[in-house]
Amino acid sequence: MTIHSLAAGLALLATTAVLPACAARARAELRSRELPAPPAGQRPPGIYLTWLGTAGVVIDDGTTRIAIDPFVTRDSLGHVLLGRPVESDPELVDRWLGRSGSMSLDAVLVTHSHYDHSLDAPTVARRTGAVLIGSDDTLRQARASRLDSQQQRAAQVGVPISVGRFTITLRPSAHGQPEHFPGHAAEDFHVPARARDYRTGEVFSVLVEHPWGTLLHHASAARKPETYDASTRADVVLLGVAGRYEPEGYLQEVVDAVGATRVIPIHYDDFFRSLDRPLHPLPGLDLLELLATMEQHRPELRVQTLPLGEPRRVLAAPGEP
C-alpha cells in the first residue's frame, strides 16, 4: 500500500469506521415508510421501482426496464482498503436482477464511475442485453470488461433518449464530499482493478420522464448551478444521501428545485456489507435524524422508502388507484 493509497484508505475509514448502534431501529423506521407491496399475485399497472442497494434501481413500466447504477458485488471495507481488486460477480448480478424480474433490460445508466455505481454495470448490460449509457470513464470500464461495442453508448448531457415510453435526459451534476477517488481512470485501465482505480469521471443526474409521471435520480449529494433550471420538474426524487452536506440546503437545491412532492432516499446503506446480510446504514450517517429532517422539511413532501430487491409501484397508471 502506497502512502497515497494509505491516506485515501484512512480518509475512507474515517467516514465508515463508526458502526451505528441502532441499525435495527433504522430498519424499522425505513420499513414504516415503505411503499406498499402489490396484492399477492397482482401487478396493478404503473411504474415500478426495485432498489438494489446503494444508488441502484430498476425502473419498469411493465414493458420497458431501465437500470441506474446497479451495484450488487459488495466487498468488505478491509478488502477495499488493502487495495485488493474488486470484481463484478455475474452470479450475484443474476440473483439480484432475477429477484426483481429484470433479466431483460433495455438500458443501463451510470451516474458516475466510482465502483459503487459502475462496477457491475458492464456485467448487467451483458447479462440482460441492455445498452450501457455512461461517461467516457464508464465506457473505458465497459471496454476493459469486454462489453460488446454495440452495447455501449456515450452519455450526452441534455440530449433526450427515448427508451420505450420513457424519455431519459442526463443533467450535468457534481460529486458530493468526500470524493475519495477524483479525476479520470488511467488510459490503460483494466479489470480487475482496485476500487481506487474507479475514478469519478463525469457526474450526471438522470431525469426519467414517462406519460405516467417523472422521476429524478440524483445519486450524489451535490449539484452544479446548471444542473436544474426552472423547467426541470419531477414528481418523485430518488435522493442519494451518502456523504457530508447540510440536509436542508441539499433538499432545497434538488427536491424543492424540481417541485417534487415525494422523496425516496437511496445510497444510505453500508455497501461494505453483503446484500445478503441485514442492512446497516452507512457508518457516520445519522439516518434517523435525516429521515426526520426530510419529513419536517416541507408539509407537502412525503418521504417514502423501498425494500431491497422487491418491486414497488411508485407511479400509478392513469385511472388506477
Ligand SMILES: [Zn+2]
Ligand atoms: Zn462516488
